[in-house]
Amino acid sequence: MRSTHRTRRLLFALVTVVALLATACGQSPGDSGERKQRTIAYVAVVGNGGIETRFADAFRRAVESLGWKALYTDPGGNLQKAQQAIDGYLNQNVDAIMTLVYDPSVLQAQFRSAKTKNIPILLCCDDVEPAGGSQLDYTARYVPSEYKIGALMGQAFAEDFKGRRAKFGYIDSNQTFVGRQRQKGFIDEAKKAGMQLVGSVPVDIANAFQSSDQAAVALLRSHPDIDAAYAPFDFSGVSLAKAKRKLNMPDVKVYSAFADAANYPEMKTGDLNTVTEVDLVATMMLALDQLIRHFENGTKFDPRALDDMDLHYEVIKAGVNVPPDDQGPYTKATVDSWIAKWEQEFDLK
Numbered sequence: 001m002r003s004t005h006r007t008r009r010l011l012f013a014l015v016t017v018v019a020l021l022a023t024a025c026g027q028s029p030g031d032s033g034e035r036k037q038r039t040i041a042y043v044a045v046v047g048n049g050g051i052e053t054r055f056a057d058a059f060r061r062a063v064e065s066l067g068w069k070a071l072y073t074d075p076g077g078n079l080q081k082a083q084q085a086i087d088g089y090l091n092q093n094v095d096a097i098m099t100l101v102y103d104p105s106v107l108q109a110q111f112r113s114a115k116t117k118n119i120p121i122l123l124c125c126d127d128v129e130p131a132g133g134s135q136l137d138y139t140a141r142y143v144p145s146e147y148k149i150g151a152l153m154g155q156a157f158a159e160d161f162k163g164r165r166a167k168f169g170y171i172d173s174n175q176t177f178v179g180r181q182r183q184k185g186f187i188d189e190a191k192k193a194g195m196q197l198v199g200s201v202p203v204d205i206a207n208a209f210q211s212s213d214q215a216a217v218a219l220l221r222s223h224p225d226i227d228a229a230y231a232p233f234d235f236s237g238v239s240l241a242k243a244k245r246k247l248n249m250p251d252v253k254v255y256s257a258f259a260d261a262a263n264y265p266e267m268k269t270g271d272l273n274t275v276t277e278v279d280l281v282a283t284m285m286l287a288l289d290q291l292i293r294h295f296e297n298g299t300k301f302d303p304r305a306l307d308d309m310d311l312h313y314e315v316i317k318a319g320v321n322v323p324p325d326d327q328g329p330y331t332k333a334t335v336d337s338w339i340a341k342w343e344q345e346f347d348l349k
Contacts, residue, residue: 151185154188212233
């Protein structure tokens with residue numbers, strides 16, 4: 001009988017030691033040591049826009065490299081559909097949500113709901129109104145300077161027409177904070193150089209492509225002596241390039257953003273003259289890096305993690321330095337480098 005009790009005590013002690021060793025190794029008893037399956041949702045804005053195609057492809061590849069499941073919604077520029085998509089993901093209890101919605105202030109109800117459920121929501125592109133940003137309950141944001149994206153084009157325009165008081169107009173994307181910031185950057189630099197603003201035509205982001213085409217034709221037709229036009233978004237840059245051809249106004253210089261799938265063909269023909277490129281995908285990779293550290297190590301999200309990163313703002317001119325493909329000069333290398341880092345640090349293989 002004593003032998004039986006002694007044997008039971010020894011077995012209990014052995015199980016305890018094994019459990020403690022497993023815990024010390026980061027595993028619970030019965031845990032295979034595999035990383036927990038996570039589901040990360042991504043809500044775009046206008047998903048078939050060029051830069052967003054680049055984002056979506058990078059998102060899927062990076063998330064899957066982590067062994068996680070990637071979910072994706074394209075609301076087609078409709079903010080109500082974006083709200084509904086995020087509500088749906090919250091109801092599914094996904095592990096995290098990433099979004100590029102152009103005006104995050106419209107998502108405050110979703111931010112609060114996510115906060116209650118302890119589901120991180122990360123903004124990985126578009127900026128927030130300075131006056132309202134601190135009042136929004138998103139988890140963290142890793143975004144470029146939208147103002148700088150526009151300002152670089154304003155500087156390029158001023159340089160192209162140096163010594164002249166050139167006339168310019170723009171596709172007015174005032175519905176969105178991103179559009180407001182980019183066109184403000186462009187206009188500030190153009191006016192600083194003495195250029196003359198002659199007009200603008202608004203675009204409806206909920207009907208982005210058709211509305212942009214109509215706005216581009218209206219702008220150029222209303223100002224036959226215009227020298228240049230600015231489009232804050234890539235799809236509007238395409239619209240201006242098409243309007244130039246339609247109205248036989250080849251001398252109008254068009255400035256926009258990104259040598260991506262949308263406007264890359266127009267840059268190759270020279271109908272879209274100059275764009276700002278920036279390594280936007282790096283903001284998404286940084287957001288994912290913050291997520292894996294949060295999930296694996298319990299690390300808090302660092303609101304200043306982007307401060308020391310070089311996003312490679314660059315001016316791309318047709319016929320001068322157009323990249324070899326529509327993925328931009330940094331995208332593939334950026335995604336590759338982050339995945340390699342995760343493989344080494346978190347033993348993904």
